[in-house]
Amino acid sequence: MKRTAFALLSIIALGACASSKGSTNDGSTIGKGIDLETMRPPEAAQVVQEFQKAYGIPPIPPPDTPVTSMAQVLEIIRGDRLPEYEAARRFAAGRQGAEALTVRGYLELSYAGALMTAAWILDHQRRRDLTELRQLSLSRPLEQGETGARDEARAAKLKTKTADLQKVVRALRVLAEEPLVAGADLIKQAISQDPKAQLAYLANANYFRLRGDWLEYDRMMRYADEGPEDPPVRTFLRAMEAFERYVDPARCEMLLKQTVAKRPDFVRAQANLVLVNEDIGEKYAELQALKQMSPNHLVVRLAGPMIEEEYETSQELKGVLSN
Secondary structure, three states: OOOHHHHHHHOOOOOOOOOOOOOOOOOOOOOOOOOOOOOOHHHHHHHHHHHHHHHOOOOOOOOOOOOOOHHHHHHHHHOOOHHHHHHHHHHHOOOOOHHHHHHHHHHHHHHHHHHHHHHHHHHHHHHHHHHHHHHHHOOOOOOOOHHHHHHHHHHHHHHHHHHHHHHHHHHHHHHHHHHHHHHHHHHHHHHHHOOOOHHHHHHHHHHHHHHOOHHHHHHHHHHHHOOOOOOHHHHHHHHHHHHHOOOOHHHHHHHHHHHHHHOOOOHHHHHHHHHHOOOHHHHHHHHHHHHHHOOOOHHHHHHHHHHHHHHHHHHHHHHHHOO
16 A cells, blocks of 8 residues: 555644544545545545645655665654655665564554554544534523624534544554554564564564553563663653553653653654643643754644644733733
């Protein structure tokens, strides 16, 4: 399947999904006739493309610089440079040996993780949009005329928007499945060739983390812990485990900062610092740091506008409440 899904990289945070079956009467303007529950990868790619066209969002083209070495592939992974992932995958295709297979596996899993992160961000925004929709839907008998008409118009737009994004989020999850499976297969081959390959076990642990299979994750991490090194990806995985498994954002933040300290070019660790930070002032600061590292990063484009709006509101209220 062609990876048309990387066009998602240009999506701006507009909203997200609400769980629903069916496609004919779901209120969406994209993916007509495509059912959410039975959506296939080609249909998912179509939904992403139609969403971009409907909302006037141009894709980010990959850079003209060709990928010419495996070292460059590693740089692309560390830099979370998603527009270059397809070129990196094509260059690395067919490379054998435990190390090459591990790098190829990391590339696939990182791509899948990016799509899943995008879906997570949009789902978070969806909850905010649904709150706004409920507020607009409240009966207000003392309000008449123009104000009520404006509210009705905004509510109609919110319904359409969330229905459209509902399909985009589902599409992202469908499109993440193929690289997840491909990445897991490559990592298994790497481990079979070198049963002591620490990075391969860490990659396999990342696969099971993305699947939410924590028992297998534990098993892979035990094998990885037997290795002599303490690579940054190990700290990153422990950070995400703290957030996703134990719902401990404070520990996650601490470990992510350790990851960035170990490896300043580990862009995805910085991106997750933006997402897991609960204090809006600190979240905003981490966003600015991410912008410096990667101005067109997925998290900047998806979550950035929402975070900046929330930060501006908090600053405004801080001034008012202090008087």
